[in-house]
Amino acid sequence: MMTAAQPGGRAASIPLMGHEIEPTMFELSVRGRSAAQLRTTGIAPRAIESMVPASHLNPEPLVTADLAERDLVGHVTRLTHRQFSVDLGAYPLGSCTMKYNPKFCDAIAADPGLASVHPGAPVAMVQGWLELLVTLEERLCAITGMAAATLQPAAGAAGELTGLLLMRAFHHANGDERRRVIIPDSSHGTNPASVTLGGYQVTTVPSNERGLVDLDALRAALGPDVAGIMLTNPNTVGLFEEQIVEIAEAVHDVGGLLYYDGANLNAILGVVRPGDMGFDIVHMNLHKTFATPHGGGGPGAGPVAVSSRLEQFLPGPRATRVDGRYEWVTPKSSIGRVHGWHGNALVLARALAYIEVHGAAGLERVAQHAVLNANWLRRRLADTLPAAYERPCMHECVLTATAVKSAHGVRGLDIAKALLDEGFHAPTVYFPLIVDEALMFEPTETESPQTLEALAVAVESIVARAATDPESLHRAPSHTPVSRVDEARAARHLIATEDDAER
Amino acid sequence: MMTAAQPGGRAASIPLMGHEIEPTMFELSVRGRSAAQLRTTGIAPRAIESMVPASHLNPEPLVTADLAERDLVGHVTRLTHRQFSVDLGAYPLGSCTMKYNPKFCDAIAADPGLASVHPGAPVAMVQGWLELLVTLEERLCAITGMAAATLQPAAGAAGELTGLLLMRAFHHANGDERRRVIIPDSSHGTNPASVTLGGYQVTTVPSNERGLVDLDALRAALGPDVAGIMLTNPNTVGLFEEQIVEIAEAVHDVGGLLYYDGANLNAILGVVRPGDMGFDIVHMNLHKTFATPHGGGGPGAGPVAVSSRLEQFLPGPRATRVDGRYEWVTPKSSIGRVHGWHGNALVLARALAYIEVHGAAGLERVAQHAVLNANWLRRRLADTLPAAYERPCMHECVLTATAVKSAHGVRGLDIAKALLDEGFHAPTVYFPLIVDEALMFEPTETESPQTLEALAVAVESIVARAATDPESLHRAPSHTPVSRVDEARAARHLIATEDDAER
Amino acid sequence: MADYLPHTDDEVEAMLTFLGLQSLDDLFAHIPAAIRLAAGATGLPEGRFEPDVADQFAQFTRANRASAGQLVCFAGGGAYDHEVPNVVKSLASRSEFVTAYTPYQPEVAQGVLQALFEYQTLVSRLSGLPVANASLYDGATALVEALNLAGGSTGRTTMLVSAGVHPHWRAVVRTFAQGTGHEVVEVPLVDGVTDWSSVDVDEAAAVVVAYPNYLGVLEDMAGARAHATRLGGLFVVAGDPVAAGVLRTAGDWGADVYVGEGQPFGTALSFGGPYLGLFAVAAEHVRRLPGRIVGETLDTNGRRAFVTTLRAREQDIRREKATSNVCTNQTLMAVTAAIQLGWLGTAGLRQVAVASATGAHALFDAVTAIEGVEPLVSAPFLREFAVRLARPADEVIATMAADGILAGLSASSLTGGPDPSVEDDPSSVLLVAVTERRTQLELDAYVESLRKAVR
Amino acid sequence: MADYLPHTDDEVEAMLTFLGLQSLDDLFAHIPAAIRLAAGATGLPEGRFEPDVADQFAQFTRANRASAGQLVCFAGGGAYDHEVPNVVKSLASRSEFVTAYTPYQPEVAQGVLQALFEYQTLVSRLSGLPVANASLYDGATALVEALNLAGGSTGRTTMLVSAGVHPHWRAVVRTFAQGTGHEVVEVPLVDGVTDWSSVDVDEAAAVVVAYPNYLGVLEDMAGARAHATRLGGLFVVAGDPVAAGVLRTAGDWGADVYVGEGQPFGTALSFGGPYLGLFAVAAEHVRRLPGRIVGETLDTNGRRAFVTTLRAREQDIRREKATSNVCTNQTLMAVTAAIQLGWLGTAGLRQVAVASATGAHALFDAVTAIEGVEPLVSAPFLREFAVRLARPADEVIATMAADGILAGLSASSLTGGPDPSVEDDPSSVLLVAVTERRTQLELDAYVESLRKAVR
Numbered sequence A, B: 001m002m003t004a005a006q007p008g009g010r011a012a013s014i015p016l017m018g019h020e021i022e023p024t025m026f027e028l029s030v031r032g033r034s035a036a037q038l039r040t041t042g043i044a045p046r047a048i049e050s051m052v053p054a055s056h057l058n059p060e061p062l063v064t065a066d067l068a069e070r071d072l073v074g075h076v077t078r079l080t081h082r083q084f085s086v087d088l089g090a091y092p093l094g095s096c097t098m099k100y101n102p103k104f105c106d107a108i109a110a111d112p113g114l115a116s117v118h119p120g121a122p123v124a125m126v127q128g129w130l131e132l133l134v135t136l137e138e139r140l141c142a143i144t145g146m147a148a149a150t151l152q153p154a155a156g157a158a159g160e161l162t163g164l165l166l167m168r169a170f171h172h173a174n175g176d177e178r179r180r181v182i183i184p185d186s187s188h189g190t191n192p193a194s195v196t197l198g199g200y201q202v203t204t205v206p207s208n209e210r211g212l213v214d215l216d217a218l219r220a221a222l223g224p225d226v227a228g229i230m231l232t233n234p235n236t237v238g239l240f241e242e243q244i245v246e247i248a249e250a251v252h253d254v255g256g257l258l259y260y261d262g263a264n265l266n267a268i269l270g271v272v273r274p275g276d277m278g279f280d281i282v283h284m285n286l287h288k289t290f291a292t293p294h295g296g297g298g299p300g301a302g303p304v305a306v307s308s309r310l311e312q313f314l315p316g317p318r319a320t321r322v323d324g325r326y327e328w329v330t331p332k333s334s335i336g337r338v339h340g341w342h343g344n345a346l347v348l349a350r351a352l353a354y355i356e357v358h359g360a361a362g363l364e365r366v367a368q369h370a371v372l373n374a375n376w377l378r379r380r381l382a383d384t385l386p387a388a389y390e391r392p393c394m395h396e397c398v399l400t401a402t403a404v405k406s407a408h409g410v411r412g413l414d415i416a417k418a419l420l421d422e423g424f425h426a427p428t429v430y431f432p433l434i435v436d437e438a439l440m441f442e443p444t445e446t447e448s449p450q451t452l453e454a455l456a457v458a459v460e461s462i463v464a465r466a467a468t469d470p471e472s473l474h475r476a477p478s479h480t481p482v483s484r485v486d487e488a489r490a491a492r493h494l495i496a497t498e499d500d501a502e503r
Numbered sequence C, D: 001m002a003d004y005l006p007h008t009d010d011e012v013e014a015m016l017t018f019l020g021l022q023s024l025d026d027l028f029a030h031i032p033a034a035i036r037l038a039a040g041a042t043g044l045p046e047g048r049f050e051p052d053v054a055d056q057f058a059q060f061t062r063a064n065r066a067s068a069g070q071l072v073c074f075a076g077g078g079a080y081d082h083e084v085p086n087v088v089k090s091l092a093s094r095s096e097f098v099t100a101y102t103p104y105q106p107e108v109a110q111g112v113l114q115a116l117f118e119y120q121t122l123v124s125r126l127s128g129l130p131v132a133n134a135s136l137y138d139g140a141t142a143l144v145e146a147l148n149l150a151g152g153s154t155g156r157t158t159m160l161v162s163a164g165v166h167p168h169w170r171a172v173v174r175t176f177a178q179g180t181g182h183e184v185v186e187v188p189l190v191d192g193v194t195d196w197s198s199v200d201v202d203e204a205a206a207v208v209v210a211y212p213n214y215l216g217v218l219e220d221m222a223g224a225r226a227h228a229t230r231l232g233g234l235f236v237v238a239g240d241p242v243a244a245g246v247l248r249t250a251g252d253w254g255a256d257v258y259v260g261e262g263q264p265f266g267t268a269l270s271f272g273g274p275y276l277g278l279f280a281v282a283a284e285h286v287r288r289l290p291g292r293i294v295g296e297t298l299d300t301n302g303r304r305a306f307v308t309t310l311r312a313r314e315q316d317i318r319r320e321k322a323t324s325n326v327c328t329n330q331t332l333m334a335v336t337a338a339i340q341l342g343w344l345g346t347a348g349l350r351q352v353a354v355a356s357a358t359g360a361h362a363l364f365d366a367v368t369a370i371e372g373v374e375p376l377v378s379a380p381f382l383r384e385f386a387v388r389l390a391r392p393a394d395e396v397i398a399t400m401a402a403d404g405i406l407a408g409l410s411a412s413s414l415t416g417g418p419d420p421s422v423e424d425d426p427s428s429v430l431l432v433a434v435t436e437r438r439t440q441l442e443l444d445a446y447v448e449s450l451r452k453a454v455r
C-alpha cells in the first residue's frame, strides 16, 4: 500500500542507535506531503498563465522533495548526529584555527535589528550598520597595523584575489606593469590559485632547512618584473619568518609589494603586526582568528587591509564616517566591487562582537595561549611524533610520521583516521607539501591543558599500536558513523546528485 | 602539573565516537576557571560584609563547578548526543503522546514580548498576556465542552489534585462531606495519589474482560459517600468507555461528580467532548495533546476545565475580560491559588499557538490520524504481538508479550530494550498494570505510514529473534550509549549527587 | 488546513483499506452517536497558517508593555531579572533535551539523566543538604510538598508558616491544605522578622521560614531553628538560591527540608512560568522525597550510567500511598539551571549575589533619602527591600512605568489585603529588587522617577 | 578581562615550566624586537563583558531604522524578504553544522556532506543542469566563476553580458576581469529586453543573460541561446532560483552554466551577506567546476557514504592551475537552502513563486494607475517590476519610509548612474519586489503612500 519512500521516523541511522545510513531527503519524499505554511495574504489569486506567457512556463512542476515537517526535522537532526564539530570536541586541524565560537556572537548576528535589514535600504535608515562596519574596519586596522580596509571579500581566498588586484592597480597607476608574484613552496593552495586569477605568474621560492623562506633564493628570484610576494607569517609550518624585515626590504627594493595571508594571524595578535613587519596588503580570515563559526565550510569573511598608499584602490563602496554621519563612499581609484553587496555582513558583526569582548589585552592573551598550547603539544609529543622543525613553533606545529611509516608502514593518514576513533578531530594531513607525512596540529587557545594531555595520550597510544597492530590502523576509523571512505570510487564514478544515483 | 580534572575536549564520550562516558561537570571542573560574563554596572563596589551581618555569611565560598565556556558547551553538547528525542526518531511511548512539537510554537514562546514579562507587572502593562490566557481558556472550553477553566496547574497531576479540591469545595458548599473517590484499576498512578492528597479514599473498581469499567462493579461501589469518579476516556488500555453515558448517570445519581483525566484527549479531539459525555471536571495535558515539548520530563501544563456549576470554585486569580479590558479576577468561592503565579505561562502560549494553527478541522484530523495509526499498528502486529483486547483501539494499543514470554522466556521489557537498538524509542512497558507483559504503543498522528511499517518490521524481527536467540534480547540494548542499566544497584546504594559518589 | 500530519490522502485510503474501513469516521463507530460531536459544534475558529498565527501573537505582544525592551525591571517577589546568556539558552534549547520524555529508558536517556544528576548535586550544595530531587513545579508547590513530607514524617498536621514566606506561596499552601487537612498557622512578622513567640502551639509538623523573606529580610535563622526543635517539627527553609552565593545555606542553619524557586538560574521571567521548584532534604528523609531522583549506577558492561531510582516512592508504583502525586516535573528548567550554574561557576554565583546586593543597597540608600520614602523595616537585607511610600504603591508603579521603569511590586498586589507580614496597610509598601544586571544609570533614573512619583 | 580561555594561572605556569620558559613573553623571543608591538600600541579599546558589548550593539540596531519590524519590505534587487520559518532556522543553527570545518574527514562529516549532496541535487533540479557544486560566495562571484570557466573552456576572453544582469554583478565581473584580462561587453536593453544585435562581435567565450533580469523582465531566452550558439560561447544563465518554481529552467533553455543567488532559500536579508552562490553546469564542464563537489561512494563496510570529490580541480591540489581559488565557501547557507527547500517541497516552491507573482502583478496594476507612475517597460515580469516616477526614486523611497514602507530600490542606487539597462535617467526608476509574505493590506498601504509621495 505504501509508496516506496523510506521510513523517516527512526533514529536507527544515528550513531546513538547504530550504524545505519540516513536516507536522503529524496528517499524520504512522498509526493503530496508538505511542511510549508505560508502567510494568508488576502490578495486575490491569479492564474500564473494570466501573468506569464506560456512560452516561459515550465509545463511540469519542478519536483524537489516532499516531506512533512516532522520528517524533515527528524532527517536533519539525525544528520547532525553524524557530524563532528567544535562544540562536540577538540578539532586540532592545522591552518584552520578551529577555536571555540562564542554563542554570544551568534546571538548578535541573529538580532533582527541587524539580520532583517535589506542591503539596499537607504543609507539614512542603516546608520547603525554602517557604524558597525566602520568600527570593525578601525579595529582590524589597529590589529594589523594598516591604514584602511575593505570588508567585502567573502573569505580568505577572495581576500587574496582582492589583494592581488590591489597590487595590480597600484603598479598600474604607477605605469608599472609587472608579471610575477613570488610565493614560498610552503604556501597554501589558494595563494598560487589567486595569483593566477590576479593575472600574474607564480614564482615559487623554496624553504630552507629551518622551514623558513630561503632569503638567498628569494633575492635571486626578485627582479623588476616582480609585483610582489605573498607570505603568511607565521608560515604554514607554524614558524615565524624571523627574517621578515630583510624579506620586506628585499621585496620593496625591487618595487614589489608584500601581501600578508592572514590565515595565521591568531598567533601574533597583539604581539607583532603585519604592518610593522612591512606588509602592504593583509587579508584576515575572520572565521579563523575572530572565531566566526566555519559553518561546515563557510561562510567566512576575508577583509583586506592596506597601507595608506593603497587605500585609494580599495573596493567600494565603503562605509565611511563623513561629518558625524555614515555614508557609502567609493575610493577614488577603486578596483570596484568584489561582492554583490557589502560582504558577509553578519559574519562581520560576529567578528566585531568577538573583538570588542576581548579588547587589546584579551586578543594578546589569545595569541599567547594559542602559542603556548601548540608548543606544549609539540614538546609533549616530541618522543612520539617528532616535529618537522625542531624549534619553538607559533600557534601550530607540524609533526612528521616519517619514522612510523618506515618502521611500521603506518602513514600519517592512518594516524589521523585513528584519532577520529579516539574522539578527536584529526590534524591536517599532508599539508604543507614540503613536509613528508605531515601532521599539522593546531590546538588553538580554547583547548584546556587536560584536553591537550588527552590528545597527546591518544596520539601516543596510536603510535604505540603502530608497532603492535598496524593493520588496525589501516582499517581505522571504526567507531565513526561510517568507516574509511572510498575516495577513489567517488571520483571514478561521479554521483553528485540523487538523480545520478538513479536509485 | 595538571589538576586532576578530566579532559573535556574530546568527543570520545559521544556515541559518534565510541562508548566512553561523559565526565560530570564536577569532574571537568578546575577552580579558577569561569565562563560567566556579567554586566559592568558602574555601581560602586561594596564589601558584602558591609551589607550583611557576619552571622549570615557563609565563611567558605559555595563551590559549584568551574568550567570555561568552551568546556561547558562541549560537555552539554556531548550529553545531548547521548539522548533520544522525538526530533531524532519515533517515540511510541504509550500514554505520553510523544508527537512532533512544532518549532513554530517554540518561537512563539521565545519571543521576548512574552518571555521577558514579569508576572507581577501591573495589569495595564500586560493586557496582551491576559488576552492570550483568556483566548486559550475559551479554546480549551470549546474543545472539552466545559464552561470555564483554570490555567494554573503546572502538569497533569497538579490538574488532578486541583480537580479533586474543586470536587471537595463543591460538595462542601452543598454541606455534603463525602469520603471516597472511585478509580478504575487501569488508572494512571497519579490518579490514586491525587485522590489521597485531595483528602479522599480510593475505591478501585475492576475492569471487565473487554478492558472497560465493569458497570455492575461500579454501581456496587457507588454510594452517598462517593465524591466522584476519575476516568480517562479512552482509558489507559486505549479503549473508549462505550458506556460512559451510563457511567455518568450512575455517578450523578448518587450525587457524585465525574473527573476526566485528559491525558488521552488526543484521541477524541473534535470527535466527542468530555462535557458531552457528562464529565464535570476535566484536566488537559497540554504537553501531550497540544504538543508542547516534554522537556525530558517537564515542564507541562495541566489546565482544568469545569462545568458551570463548578466555575465559582476555580483557583484564582483568573485572567478575565471585563468591559473590553482584561483583569485578574478571583472566583467567588475560589479554592485559592495552585501555582506561585499564573501557571506555566510559556507552555500555555505554545499550546495556544498549536490550537490556532490547527483550528477545528485540524484538531479533528489530529485525532483521526492518531487513531488510524494506532489501529493500523495493532492490526499490522496482530500475528506478532496480540493486542490485550481484540477490539478497535483509539490512539494507542496495548499489546501483550505473554505468549513470547511463555514460549521463549523473553519478556516485554526485553522486547522494549531491543527496540532501542533498532532506533526506536520503546513503548511503555508494564502499564497499565491489569495487562500481563503489557507493551503500550502510541504512535501518535505525526508518524508516517513508512515509519509505522519500519516499526512493525523491527518488532517482528525482535519477536522472531526471541525464538532463535533469546539471550541476545536479555542482553539488549547494545548499540545505545550505555548497555542495560543496573536499576537495582542504584536503589541499593544511593548515589544521588557527585558528593555521594566520593570520586 | 494547516497541520503537521505526514499522511497523504492515498496513504490514508490504503490504511483504511488495510483495516477494512470506509472512512476515518468509521474509526469512531463504537462511540455512542448521542454524544458524538456535530461538525462545527465547538465553535472553534478554523486553522490558519503559522505566519498568520504569528501575526495574531504579535498583537498580544504589542498589547504587553512590560517586556524587557520597554520597562527596566526592579520587580522581584520571587521572579528575578538575572542574566541569561545566549550560551545557556542555546544549550538548553537543544532539541534532544526539549523533545525527550521523562527518562524511562535510561539506555537512551543518559543526556537528561546526567544533567539531572548534576542539577541534584548543585541543589544539594546550594541547600547544604545531602539529597535533592530532580525538580518540582515551582517554589510554591515545592513548599506544599515539604509540608506533606513533614506531615508524613511527624504524623502531625500543624504547619507553622512564617508570614515572611511569599504571600502567593502561603496561598498555595492554604489551598492544598484543604485536601491534606493540614492546619496552617501563619506567624506574623515584627519589624520584618518572624515573631515565633506570638503563636501559641505546643507541637508542629513543620516550622517554615523564608530566607531572605519576601520583604528581603534576613530572618533570625537560629531562632527559627530553635523554635522548630522546641516544637518537634521539621525545620523547613524556603531559601533564595541566589542568596546562597554568599549566605549560609539552609543546611548550615540546620534545615530538615529546603525548598526554593530556581527561576533565577537561567529561566526568563516568563510571566511566571515555567519556573523551577527546588527541593532538598536531610538524609533521613530520602525515602519520603517527592518526585524523581536520579542515581548513579553501572551498565552491564560496568560503565557508569544514571537512572531514576528509589522509584517505590512514586505514584506510578505506590499509587495512593505515594509520597506525592507529581509525575511530569520541570526537567528542562532543572537542566537549564545546571547549565546556568555551570556557566556562573563558583565565582560567578557569588558575584551575582554580591553585585545584586550592592545595587540593592545603593538604591536603598538613595531612595530612602527621598521625602515620602521610608524603610519599612530596620532588619538587614540582601538584594530586595521594602519601603513605605507616601502614596499608594500601585499608583507610584503606574507613574514610574511611564518613565520606562517597573518600580517593583506593591506588597498588597501580593497579599491581596492586610497581612501578618506587614504591620500597617500594605498598599503603600513597595518591594524593590535589584539584580546584577542593573546599572548605576538605571538606579539614577529610578531615583529621579520615584522622587517625582511620590510627590 | 573577558576572554574564552580555559587556562588558570597555575596551569599556564606549569605549561611554561614544562617548556623551560619563564613567561608567556618568552614564547615570542625569536620575533625580532624591532617589530614587536609595544603594550597598548594598537590603541584598541579594552575588552568588555558580553552584556556590555550587547549594549553597544543595541545602539547599532537602534540606529538602524530598516529592520523588519520597522519597514515593510518591497525592496528586492537580488535580496528578498521571503518566509524563513523557525523550523528551518532552528535546524540550520544546530551547532554540529555551525561549528564544523570543511568536511576534510568524511568519516566524521557525513552530516554536512549528505546535506550538501542534497543541496547539489536541488540546485541541479532548479537549474535543470546535471551537476551543481557545493556553493560559492554569492550570485555575483558565482557569475565571475562562470566566466572563468567559459574562458578556460573556450580559450577566449570576450564576455557578452546582458545589461539586464544585476548592476552589482556586472560591477563585480568588471573588477575580476582586471585580473583575468577578460573583455567584458555589456549588451544594452531595449524596452527591458537584451538587444543582442546591438553588439558587434564575432565570437565570445560566454553569453550571459539574467532570467528574470534585474528589472524583473522575462528575457527572450531562445534568442539569447541562439546568440550564444552563433558566437560559439557558453550560454550562461543568471537565474532567480525562486522563479524556477514556475518558469522553465536554465537547462530547459539550453544553458551551459547556471548561476544564481540562493539567498531567497532560508537566508535572512542579512544586510547583504552571507548569501549563497548557486552554480551548476552541463555534464561536459564537470572537470572545470569551481569549488567543492560532494559525491556518493561507499565505506569499507560497503555502506553508502559521501565525500568531497574530483578534488584535483581544487586549489589545494592543483595550486596555480586550479579551476578556481575558492576554498571556504558558503556551506552553512547551502545546508540552510536544502532544509528550506525540503520545507517548501514541490508545492511550496511553486506557491512561493505564484504568490509572489500574484502580489507583484496586483501591485503593478494598482501603482501604474497612479498619476506620475508609469511602467518602465512593457515586457512580462514575475515578482519584480520597474516603474518610472514623476519624482526622483530616492526621494520617494525616503518619503514612504516615514509610512513604514521600504518602497523598493532606485535603479540608480544600483547602477550608480546612466546604464545600458535603462534607456533614460535611472534615478527616477523604482524597482519594486513583492514576495509571498506581503498582504493585501500592505499593498493597499503601499499604493496610498506612493500616491502621496509622487505628488
Ligand SMILES: Cc1ncc(COP(=O)(O)O)c(C=O)c1O
Pocket (backbone or CB within 6 Å): A095, A096, A155, A156, A157, A158, A188, A190, A191, A232, A236, A261, A263, A264, A285, A300, A301, A302, D326, D327, D328
Ligand atoms: C594559510 C591559508 N591561506 C588561505 C586560506 C584560504 O582561506 P579561505 O578558506 O577563507 O578562503 C587558508 C584556509 O584554509 C589557509 O589556511
Ligand SMILES: Cc1ncc(COP(=O)(O)O)c(C=O)c1O
Pocket (backbone or CB within 6 Å): B095, B096, B155, B156, B157, B158, B188, B190, B191, B232, B236, B261, B263, B264, B285, B300, B302, C326, C327, C328
Ligand atoms: C493517563 C495519565 N494521567 C495522568 C498523567 C499525569 O500527567 P502529568 O505527567 O502531566 O502530571 C499521565 C502522564 O503520564 C497519564 O498518562
